[in-house]
Amino acid sequence: MDAYAVKSLIDDIGATSSRTEKERLTMELGASDLGKFVLSWAYNPYIKFYLTPALTENAGRFKMEFKQNLIEPLLKKLASRELTGLAAEREVGEVMGALDEDGARLLFLILSKDLKCGIGAQTINVAVPGLIPVFSVQRAVHYEPKKLKKGKVYKAEFKLDGNRNTFLCKDNNAGFFTRTGNRVAALDFLVEPVMQAASYVVSAASPELRRVMMRDGEDKLNFMLDGEAMMTVFEETGAFRRQEEDAVGAELHLYDMMSYDDFNAVGAVGQPLSVRRKWVEEFQDLAKIALKGTSSPETIQIVPQFFVNNDAEVQELFLRARDMTLASYLARGNKAKEEALLKTTINPKTGKPAVLEGIVVKDLEALYEKKKSSAWLKVKAEETLDLPIVGIYNGQEHSKYENILGGVIVDHDGVNVRVGGGFSDPDREELWQLWEMDAKILGIDPSVGFKGKSFAYDDLKEVGATNLMTRLLETEFMEVTPDGSLRHPRAIRFRDDKDGEVEIKEAA
Structure with a gap:
């Protein structure tokens, strides 16, 4: 499989909304050495490149084919910080200019640490077991x-x-x-x-x-x-x-x-x-x-x-x-x-x-x-839980929060819990802007009314709607109610140092 075929498969993965089809196409991509190379360097969480990539005007100018033995030395120098700052930007620009259009795009995606096709480590590891390390602590x-x-x-x-x-x-x-x-x-x-x-x-x-x-x-x-x-x-x-x-x-x-x-x-x-x-x-x-x-x-x-x-x-x-x-x-x-x-x-x-x-x-x-x-x-000292945000709601009709954030919806063991307290007015405005970014990714109107709207956590992660959604919110509450909800929940702070934790489970 050459770079053109790899890029075409990535485009196909991005074009489908079916999770099973994404997994099938990702499996096909991971079956080739070059596809596996691209997936690993793009999604290995231990690898960072320490720059903000950009497709330069010269990208794809000299039509050189994207090959592992050409690209890997550059990636290794960036990841080890042997190459940094302006020197790194210059060398990346030169390599992008030497590559053909498909190769330059692949390099840009790898350096972005995201193939921008709606997949993550979970999907990749279903398709190619064990390819992407999953970081987890006790x-x-x-x-x-x-x-x-x-x-x-x-x-x-x-x-x-x-x-x-x-x-x-x-x-x-x-x-x-x-x-x-x-x-x-x-x-x-x-x-x-x-x-x-x-x-x-x-x-x-x-x-x-x-x-x-x-x-x-x-x-x-x-x-x-x-x-x-x-x-x-x-x-x-x-x-x-x-x-x-x-x-x-x-x-x-x-x-x-x-x-x-x-x-x-x-x-x-x-x-x-x-x-x-x-x-x-x-x-x-x-x-x-x-x-x-x-x-x-x-x-x-x-x-x-x-x-x-x-x-x-x-x-x-x-x-x-x-x-x-x-x-x-x-x-x-x-x-x-x-x-x-x-x-x-x-x-x-x-x-x-x-x-x-x-x-x-x-x-x-x-x-x-x-x-x-x-x-x-x-x-x-007190009852708090770090819970993922999976939804949002506006303030009540005719209230001061009608057109901005009234509160968020967090997931407590499968039960949606509305959290409206603990946010200052500046917080609500700032968080609403983050929600508007997520709503754009999800393709929906950000105004969802007081009833609100919630989503599946994995779906939010897969499409990258994570500016506000999926972040862990430390939530204070009085007690767990008989139906599994929380009594008097109140927002304390975001726990971005914990957000996205994944548990590794052994096969039964």
Whole structure:
């Protein structure tokens, strides 16, 4: 299959609205080496190109055929950041100019990380199983006393309410990723000190930890660190705006670790938590030595653990967490630092110093499960859930919100829940503009009335209607009603660091 055939198939995929037909055509595309190459580079979530592609006026000028051995070296240089900035734009422009029209279009689509034909990783993996890596991390479920099993050993950790960030290193190439596998560019400045520490750790580590970080017989680092990025000095941005500021002054607070190969596997993976915790402790101890005297001596921290044997001890530790200010936790006994942090770590909801969110109770015998798992139980102060937005409604007729956002519709376990509280007037105007973009993609009038309109989550994802739709909204509520809805739901904030989480499920 040549570039013309690949582009024609992509056009055919985009032209059909049938999911089964998209899967059939994608299977046909993935059956060829060139088609598989295009799909993989366009949709692999671990690959970023760090530029905004554009079809230049010279694109397709010299009629060179699009071939893997011509294009792959360029993609590798962009992905590794060997080629950046103006030099990258110049070389991409030169290659596009050399290619024929179909080849230039294919290169543009790959660099856009979207073939713009209404498919995503889910469809591709149905058609070509395992072609696109699916990023997923272990997540906690809500704590209930009955979930503590007799005879099991548990430890609890403070829940910091920072940003969950997974540090992945593959063949010495490393970066921070969100829960959904998106690269966190704002934390790129932390990659160098973490890798500096890792290089020392692997040279001084126990044989067991060395095998976790480096495959036998190889000299390249391959490992994963799991934790929360916390700011030593920070300022909260608006609740409904995406954070784009560089995370200056961040620390990585670790609570898990494993080999890259284990993390990349499916299902319950790695060693029991008790073993993984020892690796984290050894890594942090050696990292302190490696970073001593550098500009980032406190970059790598560890989340403390406490034994809990029953519900009474869980509740006692939870109250201790809720009595501890974030400033106190981050200062680690340094009173001057704590005083400075008390002025900046203010909870925007209360206007008072922020406190730790709660605790997470963990089963020490459990493996790492890449999904929501009862091996991790979170204890939080109030009833909130992160729910995907699947619809919208206008305000009531003749009200001030009649022609803008009255509220959103979120999906709670298959039950549509209308959330109208928690949005300021500027929020409603801003979110309405995002909805208008999604409505255009969906081909509908954005004004849907007070009754509103909702959609299937997967359908929204497939067509790319994700400016407002599909985003996770932290929703506060009083209780779950008998019919599965939520009583008095209220919007708190978007959780874009979680949006799009996919669970990996093993075949039965």
